[in-house]
Amino acid sequence: MTSNDLLRVNGLTVEFLGESGWLTAVEDVSFSVGKKECVGLVGESGSGKSVTALSVLNLHERRTTKIHGRIEYCGENTLTLPANQLRRLRGGEIAMIFQDPMSSLNPVLTIADQIIETLQLHENISAAQARRRAIELLEWVRIPDAARRVDEYPHRLSGGMRQRVMIAMAIACKPKLLIADEPTTALDVTIQAEILNLLRELQNELDMSVLLITHDLGVIAEFVQRVVVMYAGQVIEEAPVMRLFDQPMHPYSQGLINAIPPLHTDVHRLSSIPGQLPDPYEVHSGCRFSARCSELVPACLNSQPSLIEFSNGGSSRCPVRVELSGLNR
């Protein structure tokens, strides 16, 4: 961690009130996002990626959530910030886009209304100015015929167009950090590529940092510099993107990479990781991945491995692989 960090998550633990008591969704998660850096947060459904992202903006229901740890944005802990300062941060400094563009826009308001709303929440500008800005924003995210489109209702736009509108709203106030929670998952592959290109361009133009949450390693390979892999609520590996693909330091990361279908050879069965995520109510004595791991040694079942940090950056929670690789700690 350096002073160049924009966002610093430190020892984040999130517990939810479930039907049979408190359950831990995220445990002791730490990572950072540097200025102008793109960091990927990877893991399967239920691994705690989105919970972590929502914690950054403190969006959890207070009565049914316990949060421990610190989330520092520019030195301020967003978890203890008063509501009015939090609102200034949300949408102003930190913006977020969601997975499903079909339900992320309010169906009873026009595109113009929704973008103008975001603008007026954070900037002191007139309705006419805000409207002009809204059209500019739509042109910026390459919506054709923006001046006409701006007065349409969301149901008249396609999924890709709606995601562009969401992006336009997100960048309306030139945020420093964009949290993208599976921004391309609900879109066609061709549209995915366009949206990713658009995000990358905007990132360069605005000097934004991006925290990209996804389970698609293809997206990760294209977009980010550093990857944080999560499993069952824990960070199990952190690595520069190239190293993750060349030399994954955790069997789970290896499994995710193996699951990418090869492009130039025929496969009859796609590779998968057997088993499923452990029950969050379960108490773990050993490694959380042990039930599904192909490289299991008896020691894995005895104690929960802690995160091993490498001297040249990155970390892993698998002592077996670290031992084999001979990487410097």
Added chain:
Amino acid sequence: MRFRFKPPSLDFPLGTDGFGRDVLSRLLHGARLSLGIGLSVAVLSGAMGTLVGVVSGHFKQFDSLLMRCMDALMAFPAIMLAIGITAVLGPQTASVIIALSVAYVPRTARIVRAAVLVIRETEYIQAAKVAGASHARIVFRHLLPNSIGPLVVQMSFVFSYAILAEAALSFLGIGAPPPTPSWGNIISEGRDRSIEAWWIMLFPGIAISLAALGMNLLGDGLRDVLDPRQKTEG
């Protein structure tokens, strides 16, 4: 007094009552009161129900308290509750409106709450929070406009219930006081001579049925128009 209890004729199309008053005129004049009460009750209970529904749906900490109060109100049949409240407030038009509005608040509140509970979990509410919107903005810009559909449908049904309930209250003698005509108290006054002077009760009865039926059909129609599943995606 020579026009007392005249059956329907060319001079008096719907006949006359025991005071020799033209039933048609009273029926038309009574529409003002009956429909007025129906409308006022629909609007008042709609407003109160929306307030309760939005508060309990959006601000979870008030949910159990408010909903248990609504359950308590709902435990009484609407008419019983209305009779009780009018008995306390005295027989006048205003107390009928207040009584019926209170009686129909719980249903509206539940419907609005249910709509709010669904909408508050959608991503556009999340997106609005992320954009830095305050509670007030989320409620007035996002929650209310999206729950207006079921609310309007419910209000049209309350309208028809209220017309019926007002007639029932007037019939029992605790509605709008005579001589001001309402459909209910025209029927009530015709009750004693219902066999010989059938027209006094029949025509306001038909008016009530038609008005209630009309509002129900309107409600059904609105439900079809406002149901998002029926909307065609463009």
